[in-house]
Amino acid sequence: MRRLPLSLPALALAAGLLVAGCGDGAPPETDADPVGQPPSLQRASGPAVVTLSDVQAAELSVETAEVQASGATVEVGMPGVAEPSPDDFAAVSAPVSGRVVRVLAHEGEAVRRGQTVAVLQSMETASLSASARQASAEAAQAEAGVAQAQAEVALQRQQVERYTQLVAERISPRMRLDQARADLGRAQAQLRAAQAAVAAAQARVTGSRDQLAAAGGGGRGGTVAVVAPRGGVIDRHTVDLGGSVMAYDEMMTIVGQGEVMVRGQATPDQAARVRAGDGVSVRSASDPGVAVASRVASVAPAASSSDRSVAVYVRVPAGRGIRPGQSVRLSVVARAEAGGVSVPLAAVSYDGDRATVFVQTGPRAFEQRPVELGAPGEEAVPVLSGLAVGDRVAVTNVFDLKALARFEAYGEE
Structure with a gap:
């Protein structure tokens, strides 16, 4: 393999001249050779090795990290959204058909269980x-x-x-x-x-009173009180003053002040690693300083038909800074595959759709090696094949090493 003594500015200038030279003149005539990829994108027959000169080594100061065994766990990161807990959410429905004559609780207001939140006027109740x-x-x-x-x-x-x-x-x-x-x-x-x-007669009285109670009781003019089925905060209204509702129509929703349900969006590969009971850290996307430790409550058995993500559910206690509607980031501590290794995310680059890392093979030599990756975590990614424990990979100036590898392959054409 030829050593390139060029400095980085000289390397950029030489690459530009070579590209310009390839662009001048008529292309050579060929009989049947198909048009292939540019030489800079063609893969060499053997592994691409970049050997830095003293000047290049001094300018790049490439830092390396040792490939580590994945250990018992791996961190799996995914986006998510906070939602009201199903156990801490209630809909307020109309007990009878009628017209809304009073609205006594509005969005954002706290209510207690049994409190009257609206009043209907109903012909059914009058009857x-x-x-x-x-x-x-x-x-x-x-x-x-x-x-x-x-x-x-x-x-x-x-x-x-x-x-x-x-x-x-x-x-x-x-x-x-x-x-x-x-x-x-x-x-x-x-x-x-x-x-x-x-x-x-007493049976008729009891039946009439039961029907009236089921309809919310009856006041003057056939009015019916609509009461809150639980305590909490009014989340939203679906009716307006003077509007009409049918029996069992939703009028408003109440969100309790208890726990919040966080729904993470994992890829199928990530979901395969996550299990109920795994530890998880939930961070607010808008304020990463707000972090709540919890555990995975459940994992959906199938991917969503709309975005192919798999839902991962986490319960977060109230008063921890995570509110329904917030975008969050989840970091799940999942079990790693036995015998696996991992590298920092900074070590990975892509050559087309092929993931590669630069493995140090000498004091100033780096081999561009293709690897197969697993589901990435927050800072590291599992490597399924291509590396072994003890290998050292470049974690800084990886893009420069990639440019040098392409230039060297291009120069050999």
């Missing part, structure tokens, strides 16, 4: 209220009938007792006693019928 009132009136009337029937039974029982004594003393004929007993039987039957009417 239910009327039914409840009618059922109550019928129940009262039935109860009055029971009281009257009980008084009649008491009267007829006295008549039976009186005629029983008169018949025993031979003062009154037996037919009068039989008549009194028949009247008592009819009074008792009327009492049972009145008691059954009371039970039926």
Whole structure:
């Protein structure tokens, strides 16, 4: 391999002259050779080795790092977004169809469970209220009938007792006693019928009241109070004052002040390394100084059909600076493959779609070696093939080494 004693400025000038020289004149005629890549992009038949001159070595001062075993874990980085926790989120729905006549809680305001947040006016509720009132009136009337029937039974029982004594003393004929007993039987039957009417009326009252309660109760003019199903902060409104809603329509949402669910977006290769229970650091994208330590709650079983990412879910406690809607960055401490090695991200460059590193083979010699990479972490990337523990790779001025390697391959054409 030829050593290049050129300094960096001379190298740039020589490269420019060679490119200019290749651009002048007519191209040589060929019979059947196809047009290939420029010589600077063609791969050499053997490994590309850059040997620096004393001047180049002094100017570049290339720093190297030793290839390390991956160890038990590897750091996997991915973007993400914070969302309300499913356990800390609730929708406020309309209990009945109606018109919004009052809005008592607005976006950003805190509410407690059971607090009235809106009022509806509903014809359905007005009808239910009327039914409840009618059922109550019928129940009262039935109860009055029971009281009257009980008084009649008491009267007829006295008549039976009186005629029983008169018949025993031979003062009154037996037919009068039989008549009194028949009247008592009819009074008792009327009492049972009145008691059954009371039970039926009370059942109607209970049913009407249950329906009215399910519809949110009833005020004057058929108004219905809409209450918060949980405490928290109003996140958004979906209705306006004077607007109409159908039963079970969403009116607003409430976000609690508890934990936040972070959804990371991992590549399929990254997701294959991540497991539930892995440690993770969550950082705010806008303020990297805000970092929260947690653990992976779950990993989606399949990739999204829209962007092919795999969701990684992390629960973050409240009050740690991570709020729903924020963009975040996740660093998952995942288990590494046994026997693997890793290099700093700064050591990797790309020749087309081929990842390469510059391995130091001598005091001033570097071999450009293709490698197969795994899922990158925040600062390092696993190397699946091409390197061994103990190799030293360039981690500074890698672009300059790449330019020298191309120039050397170009000069040999």
